[in-house]
Amino acid sequence: MATDSPTPSVSADFHVFDTTLRDGAQREGISFSVADKLATARLLDEIGVGYIEGGWPGALPKDTEFFARARTELKLRHAVLVAFGATRKAGVRVEDDPQVRALLDAETPVVCLVAKSDVRHVRDALRTTLEENLAMVADTVAFLVAHGRRVFVDCEHFFDGYAADPDYGVQVLRAAFGAGAEVGVLCDTNGGMLPMGVARVVADVRSRVEGRLGIHCQDDTGCAVANSLAAVEAGVTHVQGTANGYGERAGNADTFALVANLVTKMGLPVVPAGCLAELQRVSHAIAELANIAPDDHQPYVGTSAFAHKAGLHASAIKVSPELYNHLDPAVVGNDMRILVTEMAGRASVELKGRELGVDLDGHADVVGTVVDRVKVLEADGWSFEAADASFELLLRSQLPGAPAPLFELESYRTTVEHWGNGVVVSEATVKIHLHDDDGTVERVISTGEGNGPVNALDNALRQALVSRHPELADVSLADYKVRILGWKGGTSATTRVLIDTTDGVGEWTTVGVHDNIVEASWHALVDALTYAVRHR
Ligand SMILES: CC(=O)SCCNC(=O)CCNC(=O)[C@H](O)C(C)(C)COP(=O)(O)OP(=O)(O)OC[C@H]1O[C@@H](n2cnc3c(N)ncnc32)[C@H](O)[C@@H]1OP(=O)(O)O
Numbered sequence: 001m002a003t004d005s006p007t008p009s010v011s012a013d014f015h016v017f018d019t020t021l022r023d024g025a026q027r028e029g030i031s032f033s034v035a036d037k038l039a040t041a042r043l044l045d046e047i048g049v050g051y052i053e054g055g056w057p058g059a060l061p062k063d064t065e066f067f068a069r070a071r072t073e074l075k076l077r078h079a080v081l082v083a084f085g086a087t088r089k090a091g092v093r094v095e096d097d098p099q100v101r102a103l104l105d106a107e108t109p110v111v112c113l114v115a116k117s118d119v120r121h122v123r124d125a126l127r128t129t130l131e132e133n134l135a136m137v138a139d140t141v142a143f144l145v146a147h148g149r150r151v152f153v154d155c156e157h158f159f160d161g162y163a164a165d166p167d168y169g170v171q172v173l174r175a176a177f178g179a180g181a182e183v184g185v186l187c188d189t190n191g192g193m194l195p196m197g198v199a200r201v202v203a204d205v206r207s208r209v210e211g212r213l214g215i216h217c218q219d220d221t222g223c224a225v226a227n228s229l230a231a232v233e234a235g236v237t238h239v240q241g242t243a244n245g246y247g248e249r250a251g252n253a254d255t256f257a258l259v260a261n262l263v264t265k266m267g268l269p270v271v272p273a274g275c276l277a278e279l280q281r282v283s284h285a286i287a288e289l290a291n292i293a294p295d296d297h298q299p300y301v302g303t304s305a306f307a308h309k310a311g312l313h314a315s316a317i318k319v320s321p322e323l324y325n326h327l328d329p330a331v332v333g334n335d336m337r338i339l340v341t342e343m344a345g346r347a348s349v350e351l352k353g354r355e356l357g358v359d360l361d362g363h364a365d366v367v368g369t370v371v372d373r374v375k376v377l378e379a380d381g382w383s384f385e386a387a388d389a390s391f392e393l394l395l396r397s398q399l400p401g402a403p404a405p406l407f408e409l410e411s412y413r414t415t416v417e418h419w420g421n422g423v424v425v426s427e428a429t430v431k432i433h434l435h436d437d438d439g440t441v442e443r444v445i446s447t448g449e450g451n452g453p454v455n456a457l458d459n460a461l462r463q464a465l466v467s468r469h470p471e472l473a474d475v476s477l478a479d480y481k482v483r484i485l486g487w488k489g490g491t492s493a494t495t496r497v498l499i500d501t502t503d504g505v506g507e508w509t510t511v512g513v514h515d516n517i518v519e520a521s522w523h524a525l526v527d528a529l530t531y532a533v534r535h536r
């Protein structure tokens, strides 16, 4: 058996149980490798959850391998590893059931068993008697306990079953506890519950059954986190969730929102000190392993979770961030951001200036000019909320003593050639004037090739500038996004280009807008290289 002796959750009276590696993996589109699972388990351990359900050994070869490798490769500081499986098959002796054997072979200190607790499922899905199902629960729990395992029991479809026949749900729990189970988990398997109903059922069950109760909520009504918290309020002391709410269909209760809410809103110290500040980092790292883009708008951990766009919000935040934040974002490892858009007011620009390190004290006129300019530009299709570098250049250009542009454009030209053999080549020529401090002007003509006109323009312009600004040699385009703003209609629609640029250390985003895609790209490119020269 695994010999780790992990620290239990700080509140020994409360379990946070994460099932990303079992139920989270049931989400469409996720296919964790064993290495991904090991890495995910380590990350979950860093946020201090008490239990990590690793998968179903015996059912999935990958999960069997995960538990085998976990014995030597996983050193958990906080969490206890859990193997998941079902109660024995109907009509089979528990010691003869290979899947139950596989649970022992996983050698985890804890096993979580899924058991039927809805009479309709027993009759129609298991196709057995209500008595045999109770025996399956009791036999399997007793067998595992006799082999030294702590056992939790997930009572599948508990809430739907309770509506149909509450006495049977109670009998299943009593069978589990009677055989030595430590937790009876009430599962909203179809995810159809609302918080009021969950609270009522939990209170009722608590009045009828002795033993620790848990909650497992699917998110089909969008209420998985709320349902879980309602269950906690009603007395459960074991809560199951998955990272970023990954899970079957609409997903599960999000472990990060659960933990953050339990600690910061309900005052339950369910993770060790210091772990809460890891939530955002761990959420994003697990999203990478799952190969799912992080949800920017995810509560607590999304990059927009504390981003403020409305001018009125910014004006109050300038007085005190608490006025428009439910929590200090740093508590969960996140940051507040101010977005400057057409919805900005003076306070938005002042706060954004502070965030960017631009001193606007004594420049109320500049602030006013920039607010007006942004509103006009955004009405024309520009968007600065994702293009901080372009916004910063705009802001600084309005301040007294602002540096002159890097160059004066004489002209540029790009071509796209499709050769007879199917090869497509782009070439660009830029002609610019570089001004020296002593007033002399150098005319530079430069040509570049690329796999497209924008790439060729980028190469030509950088080559023209690099003798003056050698730092541009390390700069390259990281991403290029185009959005056609259809509201002008037809082929004359306005094009917005966002360019991400990197120097291998940092990354910055610039924007350009024009009816012509190459000209829109040119604006974004010039900002990208100007920003590189001014800031790197
Ligand atoms: C609510 C949940 O999310 S629970 C977790 C569900 N997760 C998964 O199903 C993922 C892993 N599952 C698998 O790999 C496969 O389904 C296996 C290996 C478990 C079973 O595969 P198979 O033996 O081919 O059976 P199949 O999937 O068709 O049916 C499930 C069997 O388990 C039985 N079963 C379902 N729940 C339980 C239970 N709680 N206790 C005992 N048996 C159960 C069903 O009655 C059915 O039995 P049958 O084969 O005699 O008809």
Ligand SMILES: CC(=O)C(=O)O
Residues within 6 Å of the ligand: 023, 114, 154, 155, 156, 157, 187, 188, 189, 190, 216, 218
């Ligand atoms: C156990 C489980 O995943 C469920 O009932 O939804």
